[in-house]
Amino acid sequence: MVKKQEQYDVVVCGGGLAGFCAAVSAARHGAQTCIIQDRPVFGGNSSSEVCVTPHGAAAFHAYARETGIISELLIEERARNHAPILENGWTNSVWDMTMYDMAMSTPNLSFHLNTSIVSVLKSSDRTISAVVARVANAETEITIEGKIFVDCTGDGIVADQAGCEWRWGSEGFEEFNEPHAPLKASKDTMGNSIHFRAKDMGRPVPFQAPEWAVKHEDPDYFYKQGRPFQSLHGGYWWIEIGVPWNTIYDSENIRHELTRHTLGIWDWIKNKDPEMKEKAANYALDWVGQVPGKRESRRIIGQYFMTEHDPANKTVFPDEIAFGGWFIDLHTPGGLLAPTAEPASAEGYAETSEYAIKSYCGPYGIPLRIMIAKDIDNLMMAGRNVSVTHAALGTVRVMSTTALIGQAVGTSAAIALQKGLALADLPSQAIREVKQTLLRDGCFLLNTENEDELDLARNASVTASSQAVCRGSEVNKELLQSGELGHHKEILHQRKGQWIAISEGVLNRVSVCVTNMSDTPQIVEAQIIPVDHIWDYRCEANPPIATTELHIMPGKYQWIDWDVQLSKADGLKSGSYVRLDLLANPQIAWHCGDGIVPGHTCAFEMGQGKMRRDWNGPTRSFRVDPPQYAYSPKHVINGVTRPYRYTNLWRSDTSEPLPQWLELKWEEQQSIGQIELTFPGNILWEYHGYAPFHRDPQCPKDYSLEAFVNGAWEQVLEVKGNYQRHRKHELSQQIRTDKLRIVIHATNGDPSAAVYEIRCYES
Known part of the structure; x- marks a missing residue:
């Protein structure tokens, strides 16, 4: 047996998506990092060995796809891979190689594959000094020392051997009063x-x-x-x-x-x-x-124990560092040996059943404290072994969510080392830096915006060559000409709602395209309701600011006008959303629009006063008068990089040809050495919704950066063939300028240039 010894700042045990994202993030932030994986490939359940494709919040919520490292990986895989994604069993080795490529290309990152943790060494009761690992088929044992250890083994192997408290099975209802908990505690787990x-x-x-x-x-x-x-x-x-x-x-x-x-x-x-x-x-x-x-084994007790009530009630945590949005998905213990399969499957994945209503949740925030071990001072967790109840695990456990958790853990570990902080002190003493770093690295947080004092763009004024307006969404011309009805989910079996962005606080008229399938006139009640954001699914929490009855004669594809005459005096707010709701009438179909208007999604009432994303989150047909200027250039410095409380996107006029430009201007000259960009695309749907060799049409393909130097525009960077959403560009040399432009010469198919965020840094 050959014995070796290695030393690192951060040692990540487990190479699934949580561990991989933790290790890459820690390494990117300067920590010498090692990842130990007991299989020949990275990815864990998502790898070609298991073939469970990553799921997350976007399965249930439009524009809720996870970003950051997991987004980089999935965008890259779709761009490279010839294979379609047909749910599970369809991952191939192109995904494995995409992860391997990132691991090989990440400075400060080392890894050991086919290597299993066999023991844990401690320097004190509360401190791990090293893990001992054995390389399969190599007769090699490695003692790997570290300053911070991250248990991403799924089974909590490191935490268990280090003596951490952990839980197994289901908590009883009497402990936390969780709606999904059984009456009595049980050792049964999902299979x-x-x-x-x-x-x-x-x-x-x-x-x-x-x-x-x-x-x-x-x-x-x-x-x-x-x-x-x-x-x-x-x-x-x-x-x-x-x-x-x-x-x-x-x-x-x-x-x-x-x-x-x-x-x-x-x-x-x-x-x-x-x-x-x-x-x-x-x-x-x-x-x-x-x-x-x-799916489930040990859950390690951390500084906070997250229950089902947190995702269900969207608890706002001061140390929120990730988000989730999968439903509370608890499989029946026993699986094939049980009387029935998991409840959702047993119901045929019904969307309006009592179980579906009770289980639907999010998007919700996730706190850092569930990732910091209670009993060991230098141990963190990421993945399905974090500090949650069995019921809460039902939503937290899916891989795109655990990938976000992993990135947050890796970032936190690196910051703790930089600042000389104990892990236990991170949530109170460095949480702002952790959050701001995650945002800068392309992640999204529900309750945090960009407040980075070093970001020079935040102090600039912003203009653009043109700006798109939202006039609504027309119906597919081929359907109009054929006279055929569209998708069955257009029928108003339940209340349906369409989000509309309001720019100037004035709305004179809205119109919808509907079909009356009966032989008699029909009445549909319509409401306009202020909403907090695009995931505000409450049917009756906010009182309508306008209501009416739409009278619809028999016939197909009719545009019905509603003169609402709303202004700020009526409660209409500029820079916010309202939801146009049509209440149930099964004789009426409200047609989908021809394509998706960015930031404008729809939902339907699932029951008990709660809505959920309708179908795959399309835009329903609507028209607004006056048109809404919902895509202002100034959005690129508002600190939010996806539709949320507003569209948050600059988009050029669709009728104007490319190239189009966006310009930052400062009152005084700035020294700029790094420029960071967030583009649209790849967030509306889950990864499964994208075809082989996909490059999102909205994402700029060819663009350049120009600085105004010595009275003329000078190109400082040119990029061709881009398809990634988040790009960081370090300039070859620092520039001094008071004006900076991004010029978008071509997209991957969309007629408009579009940008969510621009950041500028001195270095």
Whole structure:
């Protein structure tokens, strides 16, 4: 056995998305960092070994996709990868290589793959000095010393061996009164899953299951117990087993049982199911996973213990450093061995059921304190092992959320080292710097805006070559000409709402395009309601500032006008949103617009006075008079980099050709050495919503930076072929200027140039 010793500032144990983002972030901020991963690839459950594609807040909330390091990775993967994303089972090794490339390209970052933690060394009761790791197939043992350790192992291996307090299973209802908690505490956890992938071969393909495969004979097991065949391509969430096995100690037993069930399920589909066997005749198994994806095991107790009430009530934390927005997704213990699958699956993923209403939450803030171990002074956690209840884990555990947590942990660790602070003191003594650093690195926080005193752009005045106005969203011309009705979700089965950005505090008229599917005149009640932001889903929290009844005659694709004559005196606020709601009438369809108007999304009432994103977050048809100047150049220095309480975007006039420019001007000359840009794109939908080789059309492709020097414009930087959302440019030499321009020469397809934020720094 070869024995080695290494020393680092930050040691990250675990190379899933949480650990990877933690390590990259710490290294980018100057900490000598090592990441230890027990598999041959990074990515954990998202890797090609497990193939669970990353989920997050954008699955339920428009414009809520996670940004920062996870965004860089996912944008890069889509730009490089030929493969479509069809839910789970479809990750390929291009994703693995995207992560590997970032690891190799990050200064200050070292890593050990195929390396497992075997023990933890402590210098005192409350301090870890090193971890001992063993490299598989290399007969090598490495003692890795560090100043700060981050447990991203999922199972909390480091925290457990260091003596930290942890929890397992479900808290009982009486402890925290959580709506999703069982009456009595339980040691049961959510289970592990494997995925499979099938391929259409274009001709009949037989399948014979081995004798040791589970033999499924009862159609009710699938059709009445919540185990639907969403796609013949594979990737079924519900191929899951936990109880009666322990998800850590019995992981190999679970893997074997999952394999037996997977082959038995495919045998049912191919050879027994009366309906599916015909559809599956040409399909062959292409891949069966053999590394189980794990949902739950140990949860390490930190400085704060987050309960279900926090995401449900959107608790505002002083140490908020990330956000989430997945629903409270708690799988049935036992999985395939339980009477039914997870509740959401058992309901067919219904959007208006009692369970769906109770479980829908966010976007909500996540505090740093759940990532700082209570019992060890130099230990942090990121991933599914953070300090939360079982119920809260249901929403926090998804990988895009844990990636944000990881980046926040890595950033916090680096700042603690720079300032010589104890980890326990970060939430009280350095939280502002942590938050501002995360924002500068492209992350988004619900309750924090850019207040960086070093950002010179904040003191500039901003102008542009042109500015788009919002007149509304017209209906697809092909639908109008064909006379066909659109998507079934256009029908007013429930209240539907459309967010409208108000620029000047005046709204004279709104119009909607609807179809009356009946033979008689219909009435629809309409309301205009002030809302706090685009995720303000409350139906009745704010009183309407205008109401009316729209009288709609039989017929298709009618534009119905409403003269609202609203002003600031009526409560209309410039620089804010209102929501135009049409209440339920199942005889009426409110049509979607032709394309998406940036920052203008829609929702429907799911029940109990709560709305949720409608369909995939399109823009419904509407017109406004006067047009709203919702895309001002000054938005690029307002400190917010996505639609939230307003559009927060500069967008050029769609009728004006490119190039278009945006200009910063100062009263005095500035010394500028670094310019940082945030562009639109890749935040409306989840990663799954984007095609192979995707480059978001809104994102500037070719652009240049120009400075006004010695009475003339001088180009200081040129970029071609861009598709990333967040770019940092260090100039070859510092410039002195009182005017700076970004000139956008081409986008990746959109007719408008657009920018969310510009930052300028001396160095």
